Each structure stands twice: as structure tokens, then as C-alpha cells.
Amino acid sequence: MVVISKKKPKCLYVDTNFILDCTEGRNDKSIVLMSKIKENDWRCITSAFTMMEISEVKKDETFVYKKLQKKWSLSTILRERYKKDLNNDDFKEVSQYLKNKIINSYPIIETINLPEEGWTLALEISTNSNISTGDAIHLASAWNSKCNFLVTSDRSFINNAKDVIKKLGLDMEIISPEDFLKKYCKV
Numbered sequence: 001m002v003v004i005s006k007k008k009p010k011c012l013y014v015d016t017n018f019i020l021d022c023t024e025g026r027n028d029k030s031i032v033l034m035s036k037i038k039e040n041d042w043r044c045i046t047s048a049f050t051m052m053e054i055s056e057v058k059k060d061e062t063f064v065y066k067k068l069q070k071k072w073s074l075s076t077i078l079r080e081r082y083k084k085d086l087n088n089d090d091f092k093e094v095s096q097y098l099k100n101k102i103i104n105s106y107p108i109i110e111t112i113n114l115p116e117e118g119w120t121l122a123l124e125i126s127t128n129s130n131i132s133t134g135d136a137i138h139l140a141s142a143w144n145s146k147c148n149f150l151v152t153s154d155r156s157f158i159n160n161a162k163d164v165i166k167k168l169g170l171d172m173e174i175i176s177p178e179d180f181l182k183k184y185c186k187v
Contacts, residue, residue: 007148007173007184009040009042009148009149009184010042010043010148011042011043011044011045011145011146011147011148011149012037012042012043012044012045012147012148012149012150012151013045013046013047013138013141013142013145013147013149013150013151014044014045014046014050014109014151014152015046015050015135015138015150015151015152015154015157016050016053016054016057016134016138017152017153017154018030018151018152018153018177019046019050019054019102019106019109020054020057021153021177022034022106023101023102023105027153027177029176029177029178029181030153030177032177032181033151033177033180033181033185034106036181036185037108038108043110043147044108044109044110045109045110045111045112045141045142045145045147046109046110046111046112046141047111047112047113047114047137047138047141048111048112048113048114049114049134049137049138049141050111050138051098051102051111053134054097054098054102055094055098058093058094058097058098059084059086059090059091059094060081062086062090062093062094063077063081063084063085063086064077064081066090067080112141112145114137114140114141114144115144117144118140118141118143118144119140121139121140121143121144122136122137122139122140122141123136124168125139125140125164125168129160129163129164130160131157131160131161131164132157135154135157135160135161138150138152138157139161139164139165139174142172143170143172147172148171148172148173149172149173149174149175149180150172150173150174150175151174151175151176151177151180152174152175152176153176153177155176157174158174158175158176161174162174
């Protein structure tokens with residue numbers, strides 16, 4: 001594979017949206033990029049926070065599915081979604097999803113924990129920008145892991161983070177899978 005841009009990918013941080021795009025088959029470009037990461041032996045990182053977010057998404061999906069089976073209305077489901085009544089079997093399914101669909105299927109993704117200085121940066125980003133708390137944690141995790149790319153399919157995050165990255169002088173690019181493939185890979 002020939003890299004088109006002068007900037008060489010050395011470490012890519014992938015967020016929750018990117019991983020769900022891959023595991024759920026939601027975005028073909030994310031799947032192609034994941035194969036390019038593996039093919040080029042680029043370092044690929046995510047955070048324990050990502051796994052927590054995915055766990056929460058899967059618990060929400062389980063709750064909604066169970067309530068739809070009981071013929072609950074959508075408005076009732078939305079109103080009651082913070083009062084989940086999941087059981088141990090449901091939690092085991094969520095754990096199995098994380099293990100089988102992410103950890104075993106994508107062993108090239110390294111999961112890191114954010115150290116104290118990373119939390120300080122996440123707080124600064126969250127407090128002084130329009131970036132959500134979760135996305136601030138992703139951005140701080142990517143920077144703290146010395147990744148030169150943060151890959152996400154969240155356009156709002158991309159747009160807001162570009163200003164923050166520039167303002168803080170972070171040597172990192174936030175980019176969508178599609179734009180990464182166009183800019184850095186011959187596809």
C-alpha cells in the first residue's frame with residue numbers, strides 16, 4: 001500500500017462510533033480502514049471508556065428490544081430508559097458482545113486507560129469547548145496515547161475538535177474513515 005499524504009500514520013485512536021461501525025457493519029469505509037490498519041501494521045488504540053460506552057449502547061438496545069416485545073410504546077420506552085431492569089443473562093450478553101465482536105474480532109485494537117494528566121486535559125476540553133464530555137475523553141485519550149490521528153464517523157465531533165486541536169496546539173488530526181482513506185490510502 002502506498003500512502004498518499006506526506007503525513008505518515010503511526011498511531012490511530014478509534015472511538016466508539018468507529019468501532020460500532022465495524023462491528024455492526026454500519027459503515028463500509030470504517031471496515032475498509034480497519035483492514036488497512038491491520039495490513040499496514042499501524043498502531044490502533046481505543047480507551048476503556050470506549051468499551052464502557054459500547055456496553056451502555058448494548059444495554060440500551062437490550063432494554064428497548066425487551067420492551068418492544070412487551071408492546072411498550074416508544075414514548076414509554078424513552079421515558080423509562082434510565083430505569084433499566086436488565087438481569088444477569090442480559091449483562092452476560094453484553095460482556096459476550098464485547099469479548100466476541102471487539103476483543104476477539106479486532107485484536108489489533110489496544111485498549112488503554114487514561115492517566116491523571118489525561119483526565120486533566122479532558123476536563124479542560126470539556127469545560128472550554130462545545131465538545132461533549134465523552135468526546136473530550138476520547139480526544140484526551142488519543143492525545144495522551146501519542147496518536148497522530150483520531151478516527152471517528154461523528155461529524156459534529158470532527159468539526160468541534162478541529163478548533164480545539166488547533167487552539168491547544170495538539171499535533172493530531174481528527175478525521176472520518178472516508179476522509180482518511182481518501183487522504184492517506186490508495187484505495
